[in-house]
Amino acid sequence: MQRSGKPTIKDVARAAGVSPTTVSHALNGKGTVRRETAERVEQIAAQVGYRPSAIARGLQNSRLGLLALVIRPLHSLDTFLPEGVDYFLRMAGGASLAAMDRGYSMMLIDDPTRPDVPFSALAADAYIVTEPFENDPVLTLLSEQRIPFVSVGADPARRGAFVEFDESSEQQAITMLEHLAHAGAQRIAMVTGTDRNDWNLGSQETMRAWASARGQRPQILEIPETDGEGAGEPIARRLLDGHADERPDAIFCLTGRHAAGVVTAAQRRGLQVPADLMVAAASGAMQNLTSRPTVTTLDLHPEETAKLAVDAAIRLAEGHTVSTPLSTPEVTLQIRESTTRS
Amino acid sequence: MQRSGKPTIKDVARAAGVSPTTVSHALNGKGTVRRETAERVEQIAAQVGYRPSAIARGLQNSRLGLLALVIRPLHSLDTFLPEGVDYFLRMAGGASLAAMDRGYSMMLIDDPTRPDVPFSALAADAYIVTEPFENDPVLTLLSEQRIPFVSVGADPARRGAFVEFDESSEQQAITMLEHLAHAGAQRIAMVTGTDRNDWNLGSQETMRAWASARGQRPQILEIPETDGEGAGEPIARRLLDGHADERPDAIFCLTGRHAAGVVTAAQRRGLQVPADLMVAAASGAMQNLTSRPTVTTLDLHPEETAKLAVDAAIRLAEGHTVSTPLSTPEVTLQIRESTTRS
DNA sequence: CTGAAAGCGCTTACAG
DNA sequence: CTGAAAGCGCTTACAG
Numbered sequence: 001m002q003r004s005g006k007p008t009i010k011d012v013a014r015a016a017g018v019s020p021t022t023v024s025h026a027l028n029g030k031g032t033v034r035r036e037t038a039e040r041v042e043q044i045a046a047q048v049g050y051r052p053s054a055i056a057r058g059l060q061n062s063r064l065g066l067l068a069l070v071i072r073p074l075h076s077l078d079t080f081l082p083e084g085v086d087y088f089l090r091m092a093g094g095a096s097l098a099a100m101d102r103g104y105s106m107m108l109i110d111d112p113t114r115p116d117v118p119f120s121a122l123a124a125d126a127y128i129v130t131e132p133f134e135n136d137p138v139l140t141l142l143s144e145q146r147i148p149f150v151s152v153g154a155d156p157a158r159r160g161a162f163v164e165f166d167e168s169s170e171q172q173a174i175t176m177l178e179h180l181a182h183a184g185a186q187r188i189a190m191v192t193g194t195d196r197n198d199w200n201l202g203s204q205e206t207m208r209a210w211a212s213a214r215g216q217r218p219q220i221l222e223i224p225e226t227d228g229e230g231a232g233e234p235i236a237r238r239l240l241d242g243h244a245d246e247r248p249d250a251i252f253c254l255t256g257r258h259a260a261g262v263v264t265a266a267q268r269r270g271l272q273v274p275a276d277l278m279v280a281a282a283s284g285a286m287q288n289l290t291s292r293p294t295v296t297t298l299d300l301h302p303e304e305t306a307k308l309a310v311d312a313a314i315r316l317a318e319g320h321t322v323s324t325p326l327s328t329p330e331v332t333l334q335i336r337e338s339t340t341r342s
Numbered sequence: 343m344q345r346s347g348k349p350t351i352k353d354v355a356r357a358a359g360v361s362p363t364t365v366s367h368a369l370n371g372k373g374t375v376r377r378e379t380a381e382r383v384e385q386i387a388a389q390v391g392y393r394p395s396a397i398a399r400g401l402q403n404s405r406l407g408l409l410a411l412v413i414r415p416l417h418s419l420d421t422f423l424p425e426g427v428d429y430f431l432r433m434a435g436g437a438s439l440a441a442m443d444r445g446y447s448m449m450l451i452d453d454p455t456r457p458d459v460p461f462s463a464l465a466a467d468a469y470i471v472t473e474p475f476e477n478d479p480v481l482t483l484l485s486e487q488r489i490p491f492v493s494v495g496a497d498p499a500r501r502g503a504f505v506e507f508d509e510s511s512e513q514q515a516i517t518m519l520e521h522l523a524h525a526g527a528q529r530i531a532m533v534t535g536t537d538r539n540d541w542n543l544g545s546q547e548t549m550r551a552w553a554s555a556r557g558q559r560p561q562i563l564e565i566p567e568t569d570g571e572g573a574g575e576p577i578a579r580r581l582l583d584g585h586a587d588e589r590p591d592a593i594f595c596l597t598g599r600h601a602a603g604v605v606t607a608a609q610r611r612g613l614q615v616p617a618d619l620m621v622a623a624a625s626g627a628m629q630n631l632t633s634r635p636t637v638t639t640l641d642l643h644p645e646e647t648a649k650l651a652v653d654a655a656i657r658l659a660e661g662h663t664v665s666t667p668l669s670t671p672e673v674t675l676q677i678r679e680s681t682t683r684s
Numbered sequence: 685c686t687g688a689a690a691g692c693g694c695t696t697a698c699a700g
Numbered sequence: 701c702t703g704a705a706a707g708c709g710c711t712t713a714c715a716g
Binding site: 360361362363364367373374375376379398400401402403404 | 685686687688689691692693694
């Protein structure tokens, strides 16, 4: 079996003087094999460096032990380097590790709906799709192809139609809004991204309810996620350069880099953070730890979310059902200088 | 074929009133099929949502259209969130996109040598291993298993033994050292990571040669990659708190976060950057763009590197040979405030 | 131009 | 306790 390619089960069988069936049984602990036989087979298998082919094995139950992760917000870009890197890298890394711990591998898929999608991409046993868009074609494709999947954050137009994690963006937003209010904010503006996903839409809705409960006109700005810190100037122009009586004394950005940009833009206008303006972010970026002042954020615990998503995906892949909606971990409020008036 | 699972080639054949062979031919444009037949088959296939199984297909040539990426420096951590996030995320994202563009999917593998490694992980057609360690067991495993792979950065103990990209860390280091010298630095210290990979070792060697060519004692500090910005204080303590005549007037950190930490620590000591101390990094982190002053870095073009690595891996997967060593893209010097004395 | 047959490397009833 | 046979879903000579 040295000749070409890797040794197969037949090579092992021949070398051990048994049938392929017995090799299979011995190596997988199935059926009943005499102890000595099993040991001999194992030895020889190790000796010739035999590894069962995942492909052949997968053919039986059409399962490869392969999961796929689609990070939807990354797709609007031609690069994997967007806004939100921090969150999504932690997500991808966490998912990958969680998968391996459970005996699965994780593929990183950009867009399974592209016409030239690799066959292997659709060979995944199950998908995880984070932050699907409204009527997301990825979810449509997966459901047509009968590939099991879980979505992290619902498709806003098809809530409850699929197995999904409810991120409770309302809960998240409330947590931060209450913190800001306790810290002294009277008038809070919100900045979301422009993607039509559950996170943006749910947060906006919460903000509207919050403002109207306080008899205020809600101030909500939508800025492309991809603008990153560059969003600071436009945000400041629209929220800070107007009449003083309309001006918010706190800005709550969903994405950390928007918040980082706001801090800089505010300071450029001579505003003190947090004295004149508090700034906070829902999904922290690294910049929020290193800026002056440091910026209050929520830790969304993406690794935890990834783990839960992997668990759910595997249960689906293995043919079990999963009750939905599932819950993401509680967020943690990270209070920092930008909202601490002392 | 609605009953259970996905439609197979047999279902299509039956529905089209032809044999599976003909379906296969029609769909793959092989053999000769009458035009009308082919069209009818295609129609029906689309109608029933037929997609050939990547697994069954892979069984023929034992190729799945699957690549695997191991980012070695990530493995020393229990998290995918290390130092160097910027570089490695760009690498992973770039590799993933490049693979899809070429009809392959990309798995993110933590460690294929772990005893419970998923079978699917070893089903990859080829591996890309970035920054292998000295005598890296991952390379050993892959070569024993006869899984083709390319390494980005040589295994320092086995240079030339495998298909590898030469990162020319010497070239990189020289580029930065010369820039610093031109900018006015008289005494440059280097800070590397502690992993025993080609990048760290090669850079150190270059630094030693550079210093001795100038009759100086080389000052090189090894600090764990994982310390991130926290490395700033220890670095400053060892390099800046000594006698003034031994004190470097420029610190060149391989990793961007070390550099970020150094800037802060230097400023805490009342040193002006760049007036009293220049700071530069070989692999930029985001912090280097947002700090004050901004920090000079090299852009290593990880996406480009990823693309080249994917190309090479695919050539190997498809049974071709690749001449080695391969070259990574030229680095670009990004001059910023931290090395600009005006 | 079309299809029956063999085979890719395994696993899994089933018979001995 | 062991093994021959069938089958997973395709592709690929090869015969008709």
